[in-house]
Amino acid sequence: MFDELNPQQQAAVAHTGTPLLIVAGAGTGKTRTLVARVARILDDGADPNRVLLLTFTRRAAAEMIGRVAAVAPDRRAGQVWGGTFHAMANRLLRTFGRSAGLSTGFTVLDNSDSTDLMGMVRTANGFGESGRRFPRKETVAGIYSRMVSSQARLGDVLDTDYPWCTDHADDLRSIFTEYTRRKRANKVLDYDDLLLFWRGLTAGPVGDELRRMFDHILIDEYQDTNPVQANIVRGMCRPDTDLCAVGDDAQAIYGFRAATVENMWSFADHFPGATTITLDQNYRSTMPILAVANAVLGQSGDHYEKVLWSTRSDGVKPTLVTHNDEGDQSRYVATAVLDARERGIDLHDQAVLFRAGHHSDGLELELTRRDIPYHKYGGLKYLEAAHVKDLLALLRILDNPADQLAWYRVLSMLEGVGPATLRRLGDELGIDRQVDESLSLFIDGVGAMPPAANRQSRELRTAFSHCADGGISPSEQVDRLKGFCSMVFPAHYHNPAARLADIDQLAATAANYSSRGRFLTELTLDPPSKTGERAGPPHLDDDWLTLSTIHSAKGLEWRTVHLIHAADGNIPSEMSLGDDIGLGEELRLVYVAMTRAKDELTVNFPLRFHVNRRALDDRHVFAQLSRFVEPIRGLFHEPAAGPVTDDEIGGLADVGLADEVDTTLSSLWD
DNA sequence: AGTAAAAGGTTTTTT
């Protein structure tokens, strides 16, 4: 196993005795090294149950542990504890939560749940009414989360990140107080709570027990951990715990989640005597690709120690293609993907990367038109669709009848039930007092329903009582609740049939779980990241193209990478133009995107793009090439013009000119 | 008074 490793990697695998920080540049065999290290630890006789591997996604953990199991002689290698910080927090809190005064039957709120709850509090307290401008609920939730996960004071967060909200500090304070009170009363935890309670556990009476659980702790993607997570790591370590963190400061792209590379910089301060090993030989990309990536990084004001080098000096220059508009870009990329496949590069070996989830909208249309199958990662998830949330709310009530948020969502699905009826029912069913009896009260028929909702509420009662009985699998419960959905969906959604089909899919997913609670928790902590509309006939499915946000592409690699929408305003996103910290993160995103490529990299840039996301009108602006790419254009090969097919010639150019003139004109008065 | 339907405006990235 050691033979395939270079000297630095071998040192990182073999190192014992002090905490270890591995600074590993993109494509330097970080995963391979981590896997080998776990295998070496097991080889030295460690009990797999006493090894903890914290990763950024659960998929990463599963993959690594699978690879360990493949090389380690110990049959129990699969028993290594692995997962995200949040998933681990969940496991530990179910076991030890009582000592922290926590009901172990808690429900986990995902992002939109907590935002909704924040919105409920916001309106209940009368903020945002009567014309007074008040931050939107998303903003309120954002302020809260940033404050908590960076452990900063409200005033500081407002000053640095939300200066336009400073006037509302007092109102925000009371909203946060009420939000926290409701979470506790509803027996729900949000993402931030999971980490906070875990940290709390390590400082409490069970702290020693927790620290005795693991002799070896390994953490991947350490540059993307936040201060609370750093506290947890410290809280889980005994003086003799074997700790190993791996990260790359040049790939820190989760600042918006309060992650900070400070955790890497201060590693030696927090863990005295720590050793640092740097990996800088890249095994992934050709030298021309690395030259571009290094040049991008070189534009940063921050100082990065590593310059990646590779023995793969062969290879072609990356390509930079300028397109007239998004349509041209989509057609070009689709063609380029097929061309590459002709040259023997499977769809599996290719990816299209972009900054924001909706950047692939146009391309997806084109791929569908040409029957090119693809899976999309990142962006809006199927779990966040309103109707899926509806069904999950039904399950959550069954799982935790104190869940006020779920109750309100479900009751307002009933016909004839609006805010007023909701308030009355909330009182009569005890929902506002967050009691577990609400469910039995509802099933017993407490609470008068508007006549229009009679049939629906009867259906809901019987479905609930059926599912609450026990002895029914989660999948059957979903199936049973679908009857209720079919009664209420037509009034709420334009395409009820398609939505109901999604419910069937949910039932299929639920079939993998024996417990409703587990199903719900797993779904919020590890949502299916893939929203795979697969174009083309099903039998072609075995080879598909990957579309992914840059964030979701972290840690992955492809032979050919197509980066699209490389325009200023997209990358860097115009939301980040304000400050250097944000810009630095955008620059690292470009770096991450480029270093995903092994053999071929193409950067695409449409000259015009729609002002409005949902292109209802035809207003365009002219874009500049991304400021991170413009200065290093010389490192790219730039074809004279994109291929133009016959059906594109007829008129498109003229329309483009007309638009151009119109835009110029309207810019005079807009 | 209270609900439903229609219109208008917005949307970075994610555990």
Next chain:
DNA sequence: ACCTTTTACT
């Protein structure tokens, strides 16, 4: 596609 606001209906 979704949330909010406005308007129309009962």
